[in-house]
Amino acid sequence: MQSKLLRGTFILTFGTILSKILGLIYVIPFFQIVGRQGTVLYQYSYVPYTIFISVATAGVPLAVSKFISKYNALEEYAVGRKLFKSGLMIMLVTGFIAFLAMYFASPILAEMSTQEKKANLQEVTTVMRAVSFALIVVPFMSLIRGYFQGHQSMGPSALSQVVEQIVRILFTLLGAYAVLNIFHGKMVTAVSVATFAAFIGAIGGLAVLFWYWYKRKPYLDELLEHDKGTMDISLKEIYKEIFISAFPFVLVGIANPLFQAIDQFTFSKAMSEIGYSSKVAKDFFSMLNFESHKIVIIPVSLATAFSLTLVPSITKAFVANDRKNMNRQLNQTFQVLLFLTLPASIGLSLLAEPIYTVFYQHDLIGAEVLRAYAPVAILFSLYSVTAAILQGINEQRFTILSLLVGLLIKLSLNIPLIKMMETKGAVLATTLGYTAAIIINLIVIKTYSRYPFRLVWRRSLLIIIFAGLMWAGTEVVYKFLSLFLSSASKGQSILIILVSAGVGASIYFYLGLKSGLANRLFGSRLDRLMTKLKLQKRRGSVED
Structure with missing residues (x-):
């Protein structure tokens, strides 16, 4: 069974x-057919x-x-x-x-x-x-x-x-x-x-x-x-x-669509009030709410799907009042989420220009929007997972409060920030709204599950350091490739992405493996993968 x-x-x-x-x-062929x-x-x-x-x-x-x-x-x-x-x-x-x-x-x-x-x-x-x-x-x-x-x-x-x-x-x-x-x-x-x-x-x-x-x-x-x-x-x-x-x-x-709906109903109005034509306002709206969003949601979907598989274990431990096991599962969930989402969002932001070219067309403004929007993927993932954890500890009523606070902040700040910073203002309003919602969720998790965040903070710092080193290595390779490859070409953009992202991923996972962090997070799954890839000797041969 x-x-x-x-x-x-x-x-x-x-x-x-x-x-x-x-x-x-x-969306790649669809954009080529219908355009912006x-x-x-x-x-x-x-x-x-x-x-x-x-x-x-x-x-x-x-x-x-x-x-x-x-x-x-x-x-x-x-x-x-x-x-x-x-x-x-x-x-x-x-x-x-x-x-x-x-x-x-x-x-x-x-x-x-x-x-x-x-x-x-x-x-x-x-x-x-x-x-x-x-x-x-x-x-x-x-x-x-x-x-x-x-x-x-x-x-x-x-x-x-x-x-x-x-x-x-x-x-x-x-x-x-x-x-x-x-x-x-x-x-x-x-x-x-x-x-x-x-x-x-x-x-x-x-x-x-x-x-x-x-x-x-x-x-x-x-x-x-x-x-x-x-x-x-x-x-x-x-x-x-x-x-x-x-x-x-x-x-x-529908949290994400509700945030997008606020942009849909306020963006054009705010842009027209600071002197932009209707066409330009619509182009900027497409860059934000369709083109960039479709790309940003990719790492969110994968990281969230992986993290949410751990939620049933959290529920089981909470119901059984097994505090030690529940804390271990929560540690695992937050770390896995950050370990997967942080490098992906940094990579998207760093390689925004060639990625935007591959998906749509070469557009420096569109690439800038994607560069600013990519880090918000971390917040999208964190909100989904913290809301799911609230479900696991039977405190889902607070998800209504956190979402309403987040939406209120987005709605209040969206037009003023768009007038000040244009498209980046809408991104900042979304960031502030999601941040507020996540903080409320985390406070509820700490209060009702008595979960100590100490280990997660320490491990998060380690993940941030690894991601920073990955960013530095990727940036060097990207700048070098940009000397003789152009992000204006789809074919050359693919090559830039493959090489730069490959180097960045190698640095990041090498650091994760050497520090033992990757093994702690993924355990037997990683062991099986390493064995298949022949990157790890079988234990039997070591013992011999």
Whole structure:
């Protein structure tokens, strides 16, 4: 049973990571097809869509998955089926309400997003309405995924995620290309097709789930025949518990889009007030909220995914009141996070120009925005992990407080700082907002878990020193390569990145290995990797 669970978790994690990677890589060809004008329109629609989809699902699919798993363990299979059927109806209703809300609110959202003339506002409205159709399908699809996960069957969820992403990306790229280069249509049409791809992708993911349902239904029906039938569960009470427990996690999940939404609704206004034209303001907004953000989120996704795998162990230790083990797990989580995120964000900042060229085009202003924005990746990761730890120690109510404080700081300072520092002002406002939220989370963790941060502070200093030495080595190599390679060329930029990042990574991990820090953090996983790479002699040969 344990091996099946681990295998299922691995499949789902792999599917999620593959889906995220695909979702990050496609921006390279998409930018080449629609340019900055298209990405601005695209981003205007996607930030509100992300918020609407999170509110529409409200954490119900994950919660239903947990309840089904719980009642299956008690052999009360009928309760799980009853919950699933009611959940489908709820997701259909909330999805359709969210679709109607976004569809009819699009003109207002468009007006809030940009200081544009009426014709251009109509374009933003059209693109927002195109993506809103996905809201009808996605919550419904998410619940079916939750149902399979509740039966410890992760394959359907993983495959449907990947298929959904592949279908969405293909429709986005081929559709936008066809509109602009074959039918010679307008940019707004191309971007509308690209955002409508979310609906088409969801249909693809749903088709996979329906196929699995058709194949597995005989087995699932057979389980009902073995139902004990001793429990009469009130769905009203279950959903009350679901919504109360899920609300903080919904907020944490949309923290990033909420910060982006503040930029979307205030950035153009602030830039126009200091004399920038509408076009320049939109270009700067795209550099910040789409182009740089898509790159910055890469190390965040990987580091956070690695760190969050440790959270269940924290929960287990907290419930068992095993203070020593819980402190050890918290030490591990914070150190792993910093060990992975700090060098990645420094590397992104240092190599911002060639990285920006590879992903989009050679643009010195865009590279400067990425350089300033890259270090914020550390805060994004820290916020996600500290919020997850609050969940682990059953103090998730404080995540609402910390997020609201962070958003209030962002909202209060965004326009003044943009007027003072332009795009970097928006980055600074985000930094200050996230910093405040993280400090609150850390205070709560220290107060309620009585966790001493001493070891983490010491190890953090060591990681910072290693990252500083890595930065120095990478900077020297980068400056040397820049003497005869140009960051204006995509091909040469790739070479600069590979060599510079390779040297930097080698320095960093060499220091991590020599100091023993890497071994303390990754233990047996690192030993297996080292053995495979033949960088470490087998212990047997040493003993001989």
